[in-house]
Structure formats: C-alpha cells, structure tokens
Amino acid sequence: MMLGGGLQLGVNVWAQNTKWDRIREQAQLVDRLGYHSLWVWDHFYAIYGDLTRPNLEGWQLLAALAAVTTSVRLGCLVSAVTHRHPAVLANMATTHDNISHGRTILGMGAAWNVPEHLAYGLALGTPAERSRRLSEATRLVRQLVDGKRVTHDGRYYQMTDAEVVTRPVQSRLPILIGGGGERSTLRIAARYADLWHTGGTAEHMAHKLQVLHEHCAAVGRDPADIMALGTRWIVVRDDAAAGKRVLDRIAAHHQLQNPLANPIVGDPDEVAAELVAYWRVGVRGFIVHAAEPFDEETIERLATEVLPRVDRLIAAAPVLR
Secondary structure: OOOOOOOEEEEEEOOEOOOHHHHHHHHHHHHHHOOOEEEEOOOOOOOOOOOOOOEOOHHHHHHHHHHHOOOOEEEEOOEEOOOOOHHHHHHHHHHHHHHOOOOEEEEEEOOOOHHHHHHHOOOOOOHHHHHHHHHHHHHHHHHHHOOOOEEEEOOOOEEEEEOOOOOOOOOOOOEEEEOOOOOOHHHHHHHHOOEEEOOOOHHHHHHHHHHHHHHHHHHOOOHHHOEEEEEEOEEEOOOHHHHHHHHHHHHHHOOOOOOOOOOEEEOHHHHHHHHHHHHHOOOOEEEEEEOOOOOHHHHHHHHHHHHHHHHHHHHHOOOOO
C-alpha cells in the first residue's frame, strides 16, 4: 500500500560511489515502507565530487529494481535525449513497464553534463538546440508509447512507419519532464508531461508553477493534468547537530567541495511543516535524495513519522493555491 493520502513521496538513489547490493537494499526498504516512487539518474560518469569514481548505469538499474520490488513506481530522473534515439527510449520504456507490471515513469530531459558528452562523443549542442531536441523527442516518444505508427522528418529525427510493438501495461505510460527553464522546458512540460520535476524552495516552485500554468493556458491544457514534484535533501533527526553530521558524512564520501545544497534538517514536526509549504503552492509529490552512506533512519522516519503529520496538516488547513 502506498503511503499517505496527499503528498506522494519518492526517493532518488544516487548511483555513484556505491554498489548494486546497497542500492537494492535501499530500494527494498523504500518499497516495503510504501513510498510512491524510486528514482535513479541517467549518467555514465559520477556527477558530484570526483567525476572519475564509479557510477552505475541508470536503465540497467531500473530493470534490476523492477525485479526486486513489488509496488513502488520506477524511473530515471531524467533520461537525456542525447543518449538514445527516441524510438529506442520508447522501446526501453514499454519493455520496462512489462517487467515492472505497470510501474514505469518515463523521465525525460534535455541533458546538461558536458564531461560525459565530450568523453563519449555525444553531441550536446547549445541550450537552444537541447530544448528543440527535447521537444521533438518527447512528441515522438508520446506517440510511440501510445501505440501510434509514426512517420516523421524532423530537424533531429527521422522515422518511417515506426511503431513500438511491445505495448505498455499502463493504459497511459506517464512521461515526466525534468527542468525549470521557463521559456522552453516548461512549455514542453505543458504540452506533453504527466509529471514535471524541478528543485528549489516552495517559493521558487510557486513561481515556476505559475509559469507552467501560463504555458498550459497557451496550449489549451488543464494544469491539473500535470503533477508537480519538488526535491531537496532531507535529514530527519531530533537534534540538528546529528543531522548535520549525516550530511557531512555523505559529502565526505563523495568528495564534495561544497556542502549539500539547501537541505531540510529537523525533527518530524519541522520537516512536515516544510513539506506542507510545498503542498500549499501546488506541489503534489516530493523526491528526497539518498546517497552513500545511506541515511536509512531518515527514509524510515519520513514514512512512519513525517508523512502522517503532513497528511494531518493538509487535512486541517485550506489549500492556498
């Protein structure tokens, strides 16, 4: 059974500087506790700290995670359109939906990581080119996973009577668009996304949601059809100093030069209040970072102590937006 009746919690497990067995342990804990979603990233190199250290490939992880969990939704946060042709990505997603018995979320993004693109000879392009490619790819993926036969002669992709013959288990395989670019990414989300994800404070998310709603109005889409998901580091501890030590251990393990960005650190009441602030501006899901050495206490306390408080606060207070 999924947690809570309101805010949907997910966990983003960092794939760098860890082992498969450790990721499997965290995934099974998240699944057992009833979290809504579990995420890995789509990168070939580590992306924080020392970039030469090990990093596990995201879609291989997703397939394995589907086999060792039973209920939690699974996705990449997010798959870079520069890494795979959209027809290949659509086939991967529908196959994964079969392996997971209908638990796939297809995260898509424009890509950003310069070192791995240079190293592997992948064309990254300018920000404008990345946005145009994401728009074209997302439109094609949406058609393909929906079972349409596609002939297309575009700026970046060409197809002739292309089909994804393996049908997803879900009647509509959900697409998540990641990123906060107001002119392009949010416009793409307004047109194609079932879910949209970015980071920042509740106030920051409120502004981004307003822009997203404006784009929805421009394309004739109901913004209620798109679930907004926020993200931040969270550490649940009754003592703030103990929480800081958790973050310090993670930063040291990954050889980070700077502290982990803008964390929420507090007891269950304090963390619940922070999450409710997101709910009140229209955020309906929240993804928590998890990295080696994994903070299992926070994962457990979010499920058993924080989310019940969030549900009570949501029920007791009017939604402001």
